[in-house]
């Protein structure tokens with residue numbers, strides 16, 4: 001029989017990454033609104049550190065997903081809903097990697113060069129094959145912002161779908177992604 005729940009690792013990666021990304025989107029917008037100060041500089045460095053942690057965890061998660069099957073969707077779901085679920089999940093994996101990558105590329109082309117050290121300790125290299133220029137910096141800043149906005153919109157759709165499954169369809173789609181409780185099976 002096909003398994004009915006996500007693996008413990010998949011569940012923890014889902015929620016840790018989800019919390020980090022939501023904090024990162026809100027934090028990113030808040031830091032942009034701050035007046036220039038040493039504190040703002042420190043928050044930018046924290047944003048870069050958390051962003052790179054998200055990138056690493058997302059790559060681990062994608063590899064985990066490619067090597068571990070997800071549970072089958074409820075048989076009651078229509079083909080169009082299955083397609084929607086599949087495409088939105090693929091979209092998330094793309095954003096989870098492309099959003100932090102665009103941030104990394106942005107800092108790799110920005111002038112003047114400000115080095116990156118994860119939490120002030122682990123040195124992080126510049127993205128290879130890129131040349132620093134103002135035009136490239138503007139391009140990656142716009143791309144980074146657009147990817148973050150698109151991910152926020154997908155999140156609204158995703159949460160709406162999860163709540164509909166739970167409260168309208170009364171199936172196990174939400175509960176099997178929750179830690180600490182026994183999946184309904």
Ligand code: HEM
Pocket residue numbers: 021024025026028029032044047048049050051052054055096099100101102103104106107116141144145148
């Ligand atoms: C999933 C991960 C990430 C998310 C969701 C995210 C989100 C955001 C958001 C919403 C903003 C504000 C954009 C604006 O209003 O123009 C922002 C700005 C910024 N992010 Fe990220 N970010 C992520 C990862 C990263 C990474 C990995 C780096 C660099 C290593 C980075 C560097 C920056 C910088 C430097 C800015 C300021 C841009 C500017 O001055 O215009 N971000 N980010």
Ligand code: HEM
Pocket residue numbers: 014017018019021022065070073085089090092093096155158159162163173174175177
């Ligand atoms: C930025 C935050 C989030 C991201 C990036 C994200 C991403 C994902 C991805 C990629 C999957 C597919 C898992 C797989 O099959 O590999 C998934 C599944 C799921 N997510 Fe999220 N998620 C986020 C936030 C949330 C929130 C806030 C909720 C709760 C309302 C939620 C509920 C679920 C549920 C119930 C599933 C299982 C769907 C299924 O079994 O087909 N997610 N999420």
